[in-house]
Amino acid sequence: MLTSLFFIARIAFGWGMAVLIILVTLTEVIFRVGHVNGIEILPLGAGFFAMIGAFSHIRRVRLITMDVNAATLSNRQRRQIEIPLDANAAFALIEAAIKELPGAERVESAADSLQLRAKIKRIHPYHNDFLSETKLFQWLESGNNQILATVSPGSETCSVTLICEPDRAAWTDWFLVDNGTNLENAEALGRAISRRIADSRKQEKASAQQTVTEKELTVAKLNLLHAQVEPHFLYNTLASAQLLTRSDPASADVMLGNLITYLRHSLPKTEDAPSTIGAELERAKAYLDIMKIRMGSRLNFQIEVPEYLKPVLFPTMMMQTLVENAIKHGLEPKTGGGTIWILARAHENNVAVTIADDGRGFSAEGAGTGIGLRNVRERLRLAYGNNANFHIVANFPSGVAATITVPTSFLQGEQNA
Structure with a gap:
């Protein structure tokens, strides 16, 4: 609860102070008109609408993870995943998983350096919402998202670092929210990697079982040849x-x-x-x-x-x-x-x-x-x-x-x- 309140207060304070500084600069420094009556309502209004956007972000995060804390509320998500595969296989798996994400537009991969960067089109979760249609909160959002994946080779397993973040500078996080889209991307990638590893293990198990069956069939055929002409x-x-x-x-x-x-x-x-x-x-x-x-x-x-x-x-x-x-x-x-x-x-x-x-x-x-x-x-x-x-x-x-x-x-x- 305290984390949510602090997050809302931080966003509202950031927008309020930013609008106040802009107004003071315009009225007293540039135009030199002195104090303007009612100008105080503009920072308060900006802070109020910022609070509404922050509250929507918190609700969205709660729907995704049911756990609201500083890590889940962040616009920038980091995941460290251990994959029981060699580096090349892990890199191919990560690349395929990212390409299947909704909104994946451009994927740039460097197999030699085991790095991968992708641009993800941000899909507004409430596209049909009245306030979204009127563009009232568009100023609280910005741009698309991006994903950076780095594979670190190991002896038997490798480690993958995933960074899901907005495609903008980090200082803008004081003012802008992503409605949990990067958290959603990070969670989706985690599920996709787990599913692909499970499928890989299932295929290996089926292949091993097929090998055992073929071996048993060969032995049975040899026994048959011995028994054919006594x-x-x-x-x-x-x-x-x-x-x-x-x-x-x-x-x-x-x-x-x-x-x-x-x-x-x-x-x-x-x-x-x-x-x-x-x-x-x-x-x-x-x-x-x-x-x-x-x-x-x-x-x-x-x-x-x-x-x-x-x-x-x-x-x-x-x-x-x-x-x-x-x-x-x-x-x-x-x-x-x-x-x-x-x-x-x-x-x-x-x-x-x-x-x-x-x-x-x-x-x-x-x-x-x-x-x-x-x-x-x-x-x-x-x-x-x-x-x-x-x-x-x-x-x-x-x-x-x-x-x-x-x-x-x-x-x-x-x-x-």
Whole structure:
């Protein structure tokens, strides 16, 4: 309160004394007319109107900061801001922030000296006010504003000095007010700098997350390449085909044909093209036909996949991984073998592919290391985020049922039935 009263009194006293000195000089020194009756009212009137302008300035400052003190009431605002960037990046940030200020007309920058000066057109906050339209208080205001920014480099951070002031001499502050426009510019620059630093940190965080995701995806792809052609399966199949060429050449021919089909779909491709349910099903069927020849009556399989779902995009090798797990951990350890089912069903905008068996189930004897299933979950997360699901449950009366649910999408040119 005392600060506001002192500010108003200072402005009124300044104008009153200035008008009084001018009048005395004119009447007694220049024109030598002596004392003029009623002349005292002119300094009082000037002081009164100056008080009104000062009061308007105080109210404007209170609206901007809710804190009226000598610093906020000043026409000239200084800010010292620490920026966690190198000097060049900080200079570019400050320049961009100043150019976005309302009324920014001319920005002069010197990158070598890390200095920047800008002229800001003063926008009257009460342009439609009656008193402003009549220009009654125009004599209490003057000119435009300016901003001087200086960047001081540091080891890890740099310091920025911002000066927001009227474009006029400092002694005029005894008579003129800026209606809080320089305070408003200083506050706006502070917010703009904070926002830009936050955006920069957000971009860095997103870039780091993208790098981590790409690294995880690369690792998952490497795991996929290791899993695509299992050496033991390849050796065992070739050994079985060699034996069959002596005892059952027809079966050996069928086995080699299935192996060729399997390898054609399993070897790495030159480009990371998406696979489909149909292509993955063809690979899985070739694998099952090979295992059928090797296991004989101990292996049966049933496939129920509608034709219209075969063009649906599906992650590479995931169906194959689940089929291999079903045989290796479910049916091979079981004395009488069993059956594998491959089912696909569409539901709204998703398609669910289930590989089920009636093998050993989740018993300790049938459990594996879980690497294949972890690989499936990780690849689904990287490829689809939260839009895909993987569930594995016990089958009835025995065995395991694993289901992968992905969004329904087609290769370009394919039509959804």
